[in-house]
Amino acid sequence: MSKKQKTIQSEISLSGVGLHTGNNVTMTLKPAPINHGFAFVRVDLEGKPVIEARAEYVVNTQRGTNLEKNGVQIQTSEHVLAAAVGLDIDNLIIEINASEPPIMDGSSKFFVEAIEKAGIQEQNAQIEEYIVKEIISYKDEETGSEIILMPSDEYQITTMVDFGTKILGTQNATLDTISDFKTEISAARTFSFLHEIEMLLEKDLIKGGDLNNAIVYVDKELSDSTMQKLKSAFKKDKISVKPNGILDNLTLHWANEAARHKLLDVIGDLALVGMRIRGKVIANKPGHFVNTQFAKKLSKLIKLDKRNNVPQYDLNEPPLLDIHQIMDILPHRPPFLLIDRIIELSESHVVGMKNVTINEGFFVGHFPGAPVMPGVLQVEAMAQCGGILVLSTVPDPENYLTYFMKMDNVKFKQKVLPGDTLIFKCDLITPIRRGICHMQAYAYANGKLVAEAELMAQISKIK
Structure with a gap:
């Protein structure tokens, strides 16, 4: 059965802070025409430059998937893109008055709620979908991270993570159908380890971070000096470590929330392919680098497939127009x-x-x-x-x-x-x-x- 493309019915805005810059950000989601895809618009810059959400524009994957076109950047693009894919959206304009979307609570939950509030509208054009017919894979030999895409009747994702630490060992998460994204994946928050937080603080990053938008796993002893830095960074009078090894009093939504957030990231990063995917993704130790490298490989294969996909028609049939x-x-x-x-x-x-x-x-x-x-x-x-x-x-x-x-x-x-x-x-x-x-x-x-x-x-x- 053919499916129609979708966009949102009306525009809607969200405000918050950027995770790394700490700047106040307003992001407005707007309806987009058929065959438009996803695109960011920097309304704070002269000419309102557009950065399409495409794998070819990925320039950096440190702490997020960062895009750049003609010197204009978008940082941490994956959470809002995951929300759009997770709600079956094909065309969306994302206007933003800074380089990165608001971090909100570190998940896609608030973006999902905004899209639903704006309403979803069917458009008069068929969806473009890449139907996987054979196994496609990419492996990062240095880290062992690997993504495999195989034939399936619908878009499915499984993530398997192993961080090699006692506090957060092996976890798996699976999404059998994209319609479950809202309830099963969208609220999974970003996370980090204490040693990474220390490094980011040293680099003057995560200015917008607090304990409400990132799960912090304590993988080392919490020294007094580190405690003081965290109190200052997170604007807290007191910081403690809970029995489950998580900093402060944050409560996990799921025991495997880390694996679910990695799954969310995979969806957001593979949105950069530029079309829907009908196939099953198995991601072993995924991260933004391997995700986007796979997206680039898949984009090239799709482009090649389009060129070589010769239309088949029965030329003995009466034409539509003679x-x-x-x-x-x-x-x-x-x-x-x-x-x-x-x-x-x-x-x-x-x-x-x-x-x-x-x-x-x-x-x-x-x-x-x-x-x-x-x-x-x-x-x-x-x-x-x-x-x-x-x-x-x-x-x-x-x-x-x-x-x-x-x-x-x-x-x-x-x-x-x-x-x-x-x-x-x-x-x-x-x-x-x-x-x-x-x-x-x-x-x-x-x-x-x-x-x-x-x-x-x-x-x-x-x-």
């Missing part, structure tokens, strides 16, 4: 009408085809001894296919012309020869606005990707 119906929409005519059929058409994508024959006019002069379809005409054919998509949004397409505005990342992979059947697939990158169509286009022949391009065009009414 050549006569195409000419009712497009102003082009032979020899510059370069598509023969439209096979699929939705609000966000179009699939068309062309039979390349030896009697094409361009073969007369383009390497007549070894005829090859010119690359520029392959781009033109993809654009004409996209033209059907944009012209389908107006009631009188015969009164419009389509003009190129821009083309980027044009690549030609294989030669197109007489006798080839070209399949074109164009997907919107952003929704059509003011007659402007921004799309990713692919051309396939003989079971291979032959060309791709990012195209932008605009329709203009004939005067």
Whole structure:
């Protein structure tokens, strides 16, 4: 059964402090259009730069997953991203007036509550989901941390942690279905060991930390000097260690809360892949470094899979639009009408085809001894296919012309020869606005990707 993309119904704001900076932060969650994904917007900076939540922008994983694009940073992105994934959100704008979201209580609980309060809205576009068909893995040989992704009927995650300490030994946590995220995972708080806290204090970090937003496991003797530093840092008159080895009087939500928080982090970090995942994740000793390295690997595999995932269609079936119906929409005519059929058409994508024959006019002069379809005409054919998509949004397409505005990342992979059947697939990158169509286009022949391009065009009414 097909599923629709989702965003939130209305904007909602949260305020708090950044864990490491200690600065007051306001974060506003806003609805986003279809195929937008997750993106952070730094509203405190000139031009309000956007940092998309993508694995390629990960620059640092010390104490959180930190993103950077064009010199603009977002720190500790994982908790709010986990909340979005955990509530089945696909598209979300995250406006923030600082470099890191508010830490709140160190979990995703408050972000989940905010999203639910804003309301969840279904959108008129199908979800994009990566269906795992074979085992994919990544291992950090230095630490032994490993992530394995295997086929499954739905998105599942298991984390196994072993910190090698008496106070916090081996723990496991499992999420069998993402719909259980809210009740089983979202309230799991971040944690640290006492020796890490001392190091962070020495580096003048965790300025926003207190005993309400981080579980501190005491893995060493608490000296008087350390006690004084902690009292000052956490603004407490008295600090003690409970029998379960946790600093002060914090009560665990679950005995395996540490493993559950690691699971939360895995979800947030793998959100950087940029699409839903249908598969089972098994993470052994996960951390932000191995999580994001795996996300980068998976992103590359998905990109490669997209390029090589040749659409399969029964070309003997009647087309959605034949050549006569195409000419009712497009102003082009032979020899510059370069598509023969439209096979699929939705609000966000179009699939068309062309039979390349030896009697094409361009073969007369383009390497007549070894005829090859010119690359520029392959781009033109993809654009004409996209033209059907944009012209389908107006009631009188015969009164419009389509003009190129821009083309980027044009690549030609294989030669197109007489006798080839070209399949074109164009997907919107952003929704059509003011007659402007921004799309990713692919051309396939003989079971291979032959060309791709990012195209932008605009329709203009004939005067």
